[in-house]
Amino acid sequence: MVTPASPLLLKGQGTQFVATVWDERGAVLPGVSLAWSVAPPVGVVGADGFFTATTAGAGTVTVAADGVVATIPLRVREFSDLEYVVLPVMLVAADRTSVAGVRQGLARFRSVMEHLRGWYQLRAGRTFPFLEPVWLPTTRTAAVWDQISYATDVPEKRGDTTVRERIELLRVAKEEYGQHFPPPGPKLKIVLVPYTGDSPDVWLGALAEFTGGSFLVAPPRATSVNCPPSGALDSRCADAAYAIGHELGHLLGLEHACQAYQDATSQSRCRMSIMESGKPPLAILLPLEVAALTASPFLSPAAGQ
Numbered sequence: 001m002v003t004p005a006s007p008l009l010l011k012g013q014g015t016q017f018v019a020t021v022w023d024e025r026g027a028v029l030p031g032v033s034l035a036w037s038v039a040p041p042v043g044v045v046g047a048d049g050f051f052t053a054t055t056a057g058a059g060t061v062t063v064a065a066d067g068v069v070a071t072i073p074l075r076v077r078e079f080s081d082l083e084y085v086v087l088p089v090m091l092v093a094a095d096r097t098s099v100a101g102v103r104q105g106l107a108r109f110r111s112v113m114e115h116l117r118g119w120y121q122l123r124a125g126r127t128f129p130f131l132e133p134v135w136l137p138t139t140r141t142a143a144v145w146d147q148i149s150y151a152t153d154v155p156e157k158r159g160d161t162t163v164r165e166r167i168e169l170l171r172v173a174k175e176e177y178g179q180h181f182p183p184p185g186p187k188l189k190i191v192l193v194p195y196t197g198d199s200p201d202v203w204l205g206a207l208a209e210f211t212g213g214s215f216l217v218a219p220p221r222a223t224s225v226n227c228p229p230s231g232a233l234d235s236r237c238a239d240a241a242y243a244i245g246h247e248l249g250h251l252l253g254l255e256h257a258c259q260a261y262q263d264a265t266s267q268s269r270c271r272m273s274i275m276e277s278g279k280p281p282l283a284i285l286l287p288l289e290v291a292a293l294t295a296s297p298f299l300s301p302a303a304g305q
């Protein structure tokens with residue numbers, strides 16, 4: 001087995017492929033020597049399985065071990081050619097740029113996105129594509145990011161829960177993003193999460209630019225949460241999946257369930273929606289929410305191709 005499966009990457013971006021080899025009894029074989037290659041040459045892959053994308057196009061990475069061969073399709077895109085896809089961006093604190101830390105943060109951020117992709121597929125019957133998470137260096141230190149995250153809590157009552165919005169965090173995160181990439185345009189949705197290493201135990205609130213907006217921000221703790229790809233979640237992962245998944249719903253065109261869609265269902269049921277206070281994996285989508293998502297080009301079967 002090789003992860004990640006069929007990744008979508010930006011030109012210039014790298015990703016670590018990991019191959020696991022089992023023996024005939026199902027035990028993992030350690031220390032197997034692997035031979036990696038890529039064709040056509042949309043990038044280069046090292047002996048350690050680290051792939052760097054160099055040319056836009058579609059390619060296949062092949063890994064061979066003891067006569068067993070696995071292939072992984074991948075696609076490389078220019079930023080200017082991205083259409084109807086979600087780009088997860090990890091904003092790395094100026095004093096948290098160690099390679100090991102950044103890799104772990106990216107893997108954990110990816111796990112939350114992967115869980116949400118599966119959850120939307122289950123509830124809406126289709127889902128959004130996302131690029132492999134990108135990391136960008138920032139000018140702010142970990143202490144500054146954590147402070148911004150604390151300082152901008154704006155409590156808001158929603159249903160029977162209090163959520164906190166993060167207006168200043170969104171402003172600063174967009175400013176750091178703008179140091180590296182041009183504004184995304186309507187065919188790209190950006191999820192911004194700062195990485196500060198061992199972030200303090202703050203509430204996992206998040207904020208999106210509403211209907212038709214392009215940006216979503218979650219506080220640093222989301223990059224220290226590790227979600228399993230499916231099934232049961234511990235409370236930290238459920239909080240992260242709710243915070244990002246709810247705001248992602250706004251980016252994809254949804255409003256708050258009990259205000260916008262309550263005519264179709266009972267008041268108690270609308271509260272179970274991720275667009276009110278329902279947390280994955282148990283959160284639901286109401287029929288009118290599914291219909292709205294189905295109309296979004298970001299959830300088209302052809303999105304991200």
Ligand SMILES: [Zn+2]
Pocket residue numbers: 246250256
């Ligand atoms: Zn909301």
